[in-house]
Amino acid sequence: MDENCNRRLIPCCMNLEGGIRNRGLRMTIPRQLVAGVLDTADGYLSADEIYTRIREDYPGIGLATVYRTLVLLDEMGIVNRYNFGDGCARFIIAEEQTSEHSHQLVCEKCFKVVKYSDFVKDELDLFRRVESVLSEKHGFEINRHIVQFYGICPDCKEEK
Amino acid sequence: MDENCNRRLIPCCMNLEGGIRNRGLRMTIPRQLVAGVLDTADGYLSADEIYTRIREDYPGIGLATVYRTLVLLDEMGIVNRYNFGDGCARFIIAEEQTSEHSHQLVCEKCFKVVKYSDFVKDELDLFRRVESVLSEKHGFEINRHIVQFYGICPDCKEEK
């Protein structure tokens, strides 16, 4: 254990350690740190942002390790990767946001995410109907859908 | 005019030439070709795919020119840029798909797009309600939303 690391090492995503060990992999400090940073983030983070945050407490970490860990966590379904078109991928803890159904309100400036529960049932009802009609009509095998509202959050609005 | 170019030079997006000239810019063959390829595409294309298609008829074109033209067409609102997370941006002609409201059924393998008209009114009604509640509740200034269904199109399903 490394005394350079002050960050809390037990991320809330309890499936992390089990998932890692089930695959015959090892639980390491960098893996816990990457998951921990994402777990306490309130929005999407880029690999570099994760790297920078971890370095505050654990200066030895390498950016390549962050990337490798993100690939692993993505494959395990613990984080979701998303690309907003600003040149780098961004990551968010998966939680209840399943891979088939993602509804979010995202700030275009800071990538903060607000999860909302209003209308979720209405949305799902509508989307089930849309999916069944579309898949029948166009022969698509539909796997998932994305609903995202983009805007500027109160904090970023103030900054302007 | 270059006789190496056999491709039809008049893309359907008639606002192209006017928009270009209004900005004091010049109408050139590469610009017409990029717009033309996107205009006849049935889905999202990457810069490299556009470049490859143009080179069949106009071998002299440079990839940098394709990128520069895509930036221009994006700024003009003639094409929309989108990022599916596979490492490169993809482009589609804007048409009726406005920047505030985008509903699509996208093939995850070939990026073909099916535009659907079913439920569009239901979706818009619901989304207006969701937007007004969310913006009030969370203080967001909401600019646009995206609805995308992802799946495998009939052609790609067959190939498997």
Next chain:
DNA sequence: GTGTCTGCAAAGTCTTTGCACCATA
């Protein structure tokens, strides 16, 4: 102790930029 993981550096991709020549208007 063994096999995995890490950090560093180098390589790989996609995209943008600089510059001399070319083409549009």
Next chain:
DNA sequence: TATGGTGCAAAGACTTTGCAGACAC
């Protein structure tokens, strides 16, 4: 003919890969 545009090559940014030493179990 005077800008603006183009193609090429180089540079930039993000991400992945290779490898020797370090670490988990």
